[in-house]
Amino acid sequence: MSATATASSETRGRLTTDAKLRIAIGVLTVIGIGIGTYLTYTHYAKLNVLCLSSGGCETVQHSSYSKLAGIPVATLGLAGYIGIFISLWIRGELGRMIGFGLALIGFLFSMYLTYREAFTIHAYCQWCLGSATIMTLLAILTAIRFLRVEPAGPAGPAKKSVDRAERRRQMAGRR
Amino acid sequence: MASRTKQKEEARARRLEEERQRSLKARRDRRIRSTLGIVLVAVVLVAVAIVVSSGGAKKSGLQKGDQKNATVTAVNNLLAGIPQSGNRLGNPNAPVTMTYFGDYECPVCQAFTLEGGFPQLVQNDVRQGKVKVVYKSFCTATCNGPGQSVFNTQQVAGLAAGEQSKFWQYTELFYHEQGQEDTGYVNEAYLTGLADQVTGLNIAKWQSDRNNPNLAAQVASDTTSAQSFNVQGTPTLIFKGPKGQAAPSASVPTYAQLESTIKQVS
Numbered sequence: 001m002s003a004t005a006t007a008s009s010e011t012r013g014r015l016t017t018d019a020k021l022r023i024a025i026g027v028l029t030v031i032g033i034g035i036g037t038y039l040t041y042t043h044y045a046k047l048n049v050l051c052l053s054s055g056g057c058e059t060v061q062h063s064s065y066s067k068l069a070g071i072p073v074a075t076l077g078l079a080g081y082i083g084i085f086i087s088l089w090i091r092g093e094l095g096r097m098i099g100f101g102l103a104l105i106g107f108l109f110s111m112y113l114t115y116r117e118a119f120t121i122h123a124y125c126q127w128c129l130g131s132a133t134i135m136t137l138l139a140i141l142t143a144i145r146f147l148r149v150e151p152a153g154p155a156g157p158a159k160k161s162v163d164r165a166e167r168r169r170q171m172a173g174r175r
Numbered sequence: 176m177a178s179r180t181k182q183k184e185e186a187r188a189r190r191l192e193e194e195r196q197r198s199l200k201a202r203r204d205r206r207i208r209s210t211l212g213i214v215l216v217a218v219v220l221v222a223v224a225i226v227v228s229s230g231g232a233k234k235s236g237l238q239k240g241d242q243k244n245a246t247v248t249a250v251n252n253l254l255a256g257i258p259q260s261g262n263r264l265g266n267p268n269a270p271v272t273m274t275y276f277g278d279y280e281c282p283v284c285q286a287f288t289l290e291g292g293f294p295q296l297v298q299n300d301v302r303q304g305k306v307k308v309v310y311k312s313f314c315t316a317t318c319n320g321p322g323q324s325v326f327n328t329q330q331v332a333g334l335a336a337g338e339q340s341k342f343w344q345y346t347e348l349f350y351h352e353q354g355q356e357d358t359g360y361v362n363e364a365y366l367t368g369l370a371d372q373v374t375g376l377n378i379a380k381w382q383s384d385r386n387n388p389n390l391a392a393q394v395a396s397d398t399t400s401a402q403s404f405n406v407q408g409t410p411t412l413i414f415k416g417p418k419g420q421a422a423p424s425a426s427v428p429t430y431a432q433l434e435s436t437i438k439q440v441s
Binding site: 046048058068069093097101104109112120121122146 | 319
């Protein structure tokens with residue numbers, strides 16, 4: 001009985017933690033989608049970005065590093081956030097793997113862009129730094145989610161066998 | 176009997192436990208492989224993106240062939256028939272003066288000059304003699320990268336073209352063919368290459384004028400002027416007219432924003 005109870009509470013614990021992680025990832029991606037949408041809109045509408053520091057955002061926005069193969073990096077970031085968000089609705093290991101992969105790519109590229117801001121462009125954009133922070137948090141959370149939850153596969157049958165044996169033992173005890 | 180059953184169950188439990196341990200180890204190994212695979216793919220993709228971002232972009236700046244011809248034609252068409260002298264563009268008696276503090280290597284200045292309200296301002300207000308534009312040098316992007324010495328050299332190159340009333344052709348061409356920040360693209364080949372593209376420029380005279388100490392002094396005096404206006408970045412635009420002085424709030428103002436500022440001072 002105790003083994004079953006422990007296994008079941010562990011499963012419940014895992015699900016709860018996974019649900020919490022999904023919520024945190026979901027909230028962060030929604031914020032990221034907001035930032036990405038705003039920066040993409042201002043880019044194509046040729047508007048000035050609301051900025052706290054004098055001219056920092058414009059300098060970064062008009063820098064040659066603001067585009068990758070002609071596509072604004074803000075748009076690529078937006079696509080990444082949407083991808084991570086969608087991955088939350090893909091069941092099983094595949095969804096967690098996609099989410100972790102996208103967040104890791106986003107994190108690494110954000111680090112590169114932040115390096116360019118600091119050492120090449122010599123200007124900072126709060127929106128970009130905000131996005132980089134969110135990507136860093138997403139990389140950590142998606143990594144925890146990917147590494148923590150037991151993937152499906154051999155785990156299923158093995159666990160079922162243990163449960164079946166335990167049930168048989170309990171039945172014998174009752175008799 | 177009971178003890179035999181118990182022994183059997185214990186053996187089965189041991190076997191199941193071993194099976195569970197093997198299964199767990201297999202899963203752990205599989206997850207480590209998956210993680211390494213994801214990290215590897217991510218690193219490769221980002222490395223490719225970095226190569227594209229830093230290598231595939233405009234590094235040298237200078238255009239060639241049809242692209243260069245199209246740029247030269249566009250610049251000549253924009254400025255054709257508009258009087259200019261030194262760093263001034265437009266009728267000297269225009270009631271409104273727009274002082275443009277800029278840096279040739281500044282990408283925001285490029286955005287304003289090529290995509291912001293500037294082309295329309297030149298086509299309409301400057302051409303009609305309502306506004307004149309005076310360009311002043313203020314080191315921002317260049318000083319964050321190659322430094323003050325390169326800044327002085329490049330800005331003087333523009334002013335030397337101004338000695339032949341071609342300052343604005345040189346300036347426009349610089350912004351059209353601006354290279355990637357902090358890549359050291361501004362060198363003698365680049366500056367002379369731009370001069371070669373300025374239609375009708377006497378290159379020998381231009382080279383000689385680049386050594387004119389008055390032009391270097393003008394760059395220094397522009398910096399002093401910028402400090403007196405408390406200029407923090409480029410482009411900074413200051414409009415002066417009969418009703419006083421005003422500046423658009425946006426860093427890359429649209430034509431409508433420029434027009435609104437012109438109205439305030441005229």
